[in-house]
Amino acid sequence: MRILVCVKQIPDPANPSRFDPVTHRLVRTEDQILDDTDRYGVEMGLRLAEASGGTVTLLSMGPVGRAQGIRQALAMGADQAVMVEDEALEGADALTTARILAAAARHTGFDLVICGTESTDGYSGVVPQMMAELLSVAAMTYATSVEVADDQVTIHRQTSAGYDVVVSGLPAVVSVTAGVVEPRYPTFRGIMQAKRKPTETLSADDLGISISIGQEVVAVSPAPEREAGVIAEDEGEGHLLIVEKLREVKVI
Amino acid sequence: MAEVWTFCEETDGGPSTLGLELLSKARQLGSATVLYAGSGSPQAWQTLGEHGAARVFHFDPGDMLAAAPVAAATATLAAEHAPHLILFGQAYTDRDVAGRLAARMGLPVLSNAVDVTLDRSGAVGSRHEISGGSEIAEAVFSSPGPHLVIVRPKSFPAEPVAGPPPQVITLDLPEVGESNAVVTERHVRQRKGPDLEEAAVIISGGRGLGAAEHYSLVEGVAAPLDAATGATRAIVDAGWVPYAKQVGQTGKTVKPDVYIACGISGAMQHLVGMKDAKTIIAINKDPDAPIFTIADLGIVGDVHKVMPRLIEELSSG
């Protein structure tokens, strides 16, 4: 089984990026790490591949010449990586991202594509569904469990009230929620091997995709601030302050 | 008049609250059409009419996962009727339909909006809270419509206007071939106590509680106040409580009168789900926890000390 896992490299949240006041784009810090959310997809891919004797290929669109985050995912055990990087993709919206990733998936070939439900920095939360539509396959979204058997994929799809069991044929796109599996930590051996694993770098042109971005951020301004509240150290009476506040707002 | 369409997923046999919120906004922007996915009923049509729907396109996905067939059907309708704007909610099925529809029609989609504007020329703009709600970004579409916007729950109030019954057009869903998926079982967890999204008071717990069994402190404070109980994603992912309790970016958006955050750091993804509570109270042992920046009352202290005393005080009073 050929499993593709879409992983996004994001600026290290420990060094927050800011919006550029002129271009209204995210000004990213230099270092790019693996989006924590995508570690769950990588883990799920590795488990399914281990169970079926399949392979795991990482798929990522990101800034030119940055592969730190990809190496983190390779170190977890993925077999290889396909990276799409292109100056022209800076500021890409969800649809452009999905078109690129879907074209790369076609280029690579796949039985199953695994994504996260939303990225930490973009959180548009629609890239997996868009990819599924572009690839004309089912979008098995918000999975809290994934099983593949007999050319069928079965997931538990999280709902606001519980979960549904959903079944589709292969190929398919699956998006997994965080917490679905416990991602493994890379071993020293994994980290050493990651450096030698095959990677392929493609441009938008290589994939035959012409880029047009149909939306634009035109202004960023501070939100109205909440009035500062009262902060008090608990010295055995903290609960009474809470009760007093609840009385004040007439909850009790 | 501008044509504004809204998606509405049937929930508990009728229109979802989120769907009615979107509809209430749509009718202010133009003539409102609802894309209704579910079995439908005269009662449902009446409710939609009362909230300002002029027309309903009704599809019944039955056991099919709704997104692929509903997106295909909507694309056909949109090509024919050319609406200016189609609104979806930031909810699972809505996102699935919006994503598939956008890809199918080659249209961009703006997610996480908290407001939408439509001017006379047909230009659509949207507002988005970023950085945990501390900044507002305004976005516009530079492409031709229909414009697709996904709006966060509780961005608009759901308000009836006593409108007449809408025109209802029930349509068959198309075959979607390989894109089809089937729902074989539905599991609904029974909820104890009031509904998170409706409750006037919410007590939420985070990783600071220390262990799953200490969530009983949250329930202990909630009981005498008849409050709903919520949680951060950290403790949902850890399996302490079910996802239905998650508040935030990928959970529920709540606007109660009072929100008490216990052992919650106040990550921006949590804040966007609860920062519009009228009064916010936080208990955290770290005086620098970000939750204190939005709290009306912050208690710097240990949940294991403050909460048991609070429970006693509330139960005795």
Ligand SMILES: Cc1cc2nc3c(=O)[nH]c(=O)nc-3n(C[C@H](O)[C@H](O)[C@H](O)COP(=O)(O)OP(=O)(O)OC[C@H]3O[C@@H](n4cnc5c(N)ncnc54)[C@H](O)[C@@H]3O)c2cc1C
């Ligand atoms: C794409 C994306 C979506 C997300 N969506 C959501 C979402 O919908 N909802 C959500 O909540 N999160 C969401 N998150 C996760 C979010 O970033 C945080 O990781 C999460 O909210 C942290 O939960 P927490 O406050 O329980 O834990 P922590 O951040 O670990 O905070 C625990 C707090 O408890 C305090 N504490 C510890 N011990 C005690 C004690 N004895 N007494 C008092 N205080 C104590 C600590 O000082 C600390 O501030 C999302 C993340 C991403 C990337």
Ligand SMILES: Nc1ncnc2c1ncn2[C@@H]1O[C@H](COP(=O)(O)O)[C@@H](O)[C@H]1O
């Ligand atoms: N640039 C990207 N490269 C690879 N995968 C991506 C990229 N952007 C989004 N994804 C995938 O799509 C999921 C949802 O992302 P988003 O739609 O940005 O919230 C992520 O968890 C990834 O699996």
